[in-house]
Amino acid sequence: MVDSYFTLRALVREWQTDLIGTTIIDAYSQSKNELTLAMADGKNEWMLRSSIQRPMIFIFRTDRYSKARRNVATLFPDASDRKITDVRIADRDRMLYLDLEGGYRFQWQLFGARANAFLIDENDRTAEAFQNDEKYSGDEAPSPRAAPMPETFADFEDRWRTNRNSTRQAIQSAVPLFGRLPAQETVFRAGVETDDPADTTEDERRALFDASQDLIADFENPLPVIYGSGQFPDAFALAPMHHLDANGAKSETFDTVDHAVASFVKRKLAERHYHRLYDSLENALREAAEHYRESADRMLEELSNESRADRYERWGHLLMAQQNAVDPGDEEVTLPDLFEDGQPVTIPLDPAKSVVENAQYYYARARRTRRSREEAESRLEETMERAEQAKALHDEISEIDTLSGIKDFRKEREADVAPFVDRQDTNVDTFPFRRFDLGDGFEVWVGKNARQNDELTFHVAQKYDLWMHARGVPGSHTVLHLPNRDAEPGRRRKHVAASIAAYYSKARGSGLVPVMMTRRKYVRSPKGAAPGAVRVDREEVLLVEPGLP
Numbered sequence: 001m002v003d004s005y006f007t008l009r010a011l012v013r014e015w016q017t018d019l020i021g022t023t024i025i026d027a028y029s030q031s032k033n034e035l036t037l038a039m040a041d042g043k044n045e046w047m048l049r050s051s052i053q054r055p056m057i058f059i060f061r062t063d064r065y066s067k068a069r070r071n072v073a074t075l076f077p078d079a080s081d082r083k084i085t086d087v088r089i090a091d092r093d094r095m096l097y098l099d100l101e102g103g104y105r106f107q108w109q110l111f112g113a114r115a116n117a118f119l120i121d122e123n124d125r126t127a128e129a130f131q132n133d134e135k136y137s138g139d140e141a142p143s144p145r146a147a148p149m150p151e152t153f154a155d156f157e158d159r160w161r162t163n164r165n166s167t168r169q170a171i172q173s174a175v176p177l178f179g180r181l182p183a184q185e186t187v188f189r190a191g192v193e194t195d196d197p198a199d200t201t202e203d204e205r206r207a208l209f210d211a212s213q214d215l216i217a218d219f220e221n222p223l224p225v226i227y228g229s230g231q232f233p234d235a236f237a238l239a240p241m242h243h244l245d246a247n248g249a250k251s252e253t254f255d256t257v258d259h260a261v262a263s264f265v266k267r268k269l270a271e272r273h274y275h276r277l278y279d280s281l282e283n284a285l286r287e288a289a290e291h292y293r294e295s296a297d298r299m300l301e302e303l304s305n306e307s308r309a310d311r312y313e314r315w316g317h318l319l320m321a322q323q324n325a326v327d328p329g330d331e332e333v334t335l336p337d338l339f340e341d342g343q344p345v346t347i348p349l350d351p352a353k354s355v356v357e358n359a360q361y362y363y364a365r366a367r368r369t370r371r372s373r374e375e376a377e378s379r380l381e382e383t384m385e386r387a388e389q390a391k392a393l394h395d396e397i398s399e400i401d402t403l404s405g406i407k408d409f410r411k412e413r414e415a416d417v418a419p420f421v422d423r424q425d426t427n428v429d430t431f432p433f434r435r436f437d438l439g440d441g442f443e444v445w446v447g448k449n450a451r452q453n454d455e456l457t458f459h460v461a462q463k464y465d466l467w468m469h470a471r472g473v474p475g476s477h478t479v480l481h482l483p484n485r486d487a488e489p490g491r492r493r494k495h496v497a498a499s500i501a502a503y504y505s506k507a508r509g510s511g512l513v514p515v516m517m518t519r520r521k522y523v524r525s526p527k528g529a530a531p532g533a534v535r536v537d538r539e540e541v542l543l544v545e546p547g548l549p
Contacts, residue, residue, distance in 0.1 A: 004094075005147070011258060012089045014258050015087045018046065019046065021041060023040060024038070025080070030067070034050065035051075038067070052116055076106075078127055084099065086098075094110045107119075113482070114483075160173070160197065163197075171186050171208060171212065184241075185211075186212045189215065219239060222239060224259075224260035225240055225254070225260070226260060227250065231267065270403045272432055277410060280421075281417065282397050285420055292384075293391075313362065316360070318337065390420050434446035434476075436496075436500060438496060444478060453477035453532035462482070464519060465479050467522075469515065470506070475504055499515075499545060522537040522539075
């Protein structure tokens with residue numbers, strides 16, 4: 001809940017003491033989709049660092065002003081040297097404001113696919129937008145929309161939806177500013193075990209409402225906590241989550257929300273970097289080890305069988321010795337085997353060839369088979385060695401669970417790893433998923449493994465995005481991301497996205513592949529299922545050729 005309304009509101013309250021009266025001294029971006037503002041008051045310096053790209057939308061403050069010397073884009077020159085007159089947040093909406101002297105203000109829209117940052121002028125129009133400036137420049141400033149929040153049990157009852165998949169989801173519908181974690185905590189605090197919202201009693205719903213109000217009260221006086229063990233965190237909470245504490249989750253408490261959010265975001269960014277470095281390499285080494293082991297097993301099986309070269313050569317001898325027994329145009333012939341006590345043997349023939357030409361064919365095939373066998377024998381040792389090397393590297397990387405560890409591995413083992421990975425596996429893209437730009441804000445995002453499939457589908461994709469998967473075969477989750485909920489991608493873009501989904505599936509080699517498509521909101525994760533496993537409703541099927549645009 002690092003980007004929840006309650007967390008942003010708590011941050012604003014902490015910033016008001018220090019930032020009001022300071023002067024904007026810089027605005028820049030040194031990472032894609034990240035904006036940093038620097039401000040000072042003559043004695044102290046601070047920076048607000050923000051990201052507007054899902055799945056990591058965030059904003060937090062750090063002390064001191066620092067800036068890289070390279071790859072930095074300076075932005076918002078009209079804001080430079082203006083004093084901050086107020087720091088505030090919209091009522092029940094994730095729009096955050098820095099009011100500046102002269103009627104200007106910075107405005108962050110920290111939610112969804114349209115997350116952005118704007119400099120708004122004294123006429124309430126966009127002077128400059130962090131992203132898509134040409135689209136927004138001169139437009140009226142984005143307006144907040146207060147989320148409905150139940151203040152009474154009657155309000156809660158009016159918003160209770162019995163058609164949700166779980167009580168937790170029904171709570172999120174009834175209390176729109178609650179994400180998954182607060183909703184889970186509400187269920188725990190209420191002591192409600194009924195999982196189907198349609199089966200809850202009035203007393204249970206009343207208990208859920210009371211628990212939600214208690215949690216909101218806790219958010220008013222935050223005691224921020226980061227849950228998780230090791231280098232990478234599992235969850236951020238604005239107040240202790242009793243359901244996590246009851247399960248023995250390790251936690252770390254913080255004195256300020258600022259410090260907690262900054263720590264959580266930095267560790268989450270480190271985790272994303274770790275997975276970008278780790279996942280593709282681990283997958284490549286695992287597949288290489290399996291490939292070489294399977295190849296070695298096939299070679300051993302082939303070499304353990306009687307050589308087919310002897311059979312082909314014997315067939316050639318039999319045809320040459322018994323030419324008169326073969327009629328022109330025969331597709332096969334049965335002859336006594338002169339080498340095996342006259343036992344009959346059936347020999348396939350090419351009816352377009354003479355008996356001598358068929359014999360010569362089998363002599364040539366015997367020679368090729370002997371050469372192949374000799375080559376297989378020489379390759380077997382090399383293949384087994386490759387399998388052992390890939391397995392050893394995979395075993396080594398499987399023990400690494402830190403960012404510094406995977407960095408050191410890639411650096412120190414670069415030459416050893418190179419034979420087992422494609423060039424694309426050694427590159428690190430700042431966006432965690434495969435990404436294809438279809439123009440006009442439409443993009444296709446593709447998961448690279450089961451963990452990413454789960455992350456993409458349930459934590460990154462918007463509910464109105466189109467979700468796709470090759471039907472009936474293992475494959476990657478694929479999302480056709482829409483610029484907004486009313487955008488219509490059209491038939492061509494849908495088929496391009498479906499072709500990408502088919503390409504990243506086990507059906508890649510097929511001529512035509514059925515690909516199921518539905519809105520993301522109709523994709524569910526069955527309870528207790530492994531990451532990436534889903535249940536799909538209201539699907540339609542597109543028949544496409546696998547391929548990339």
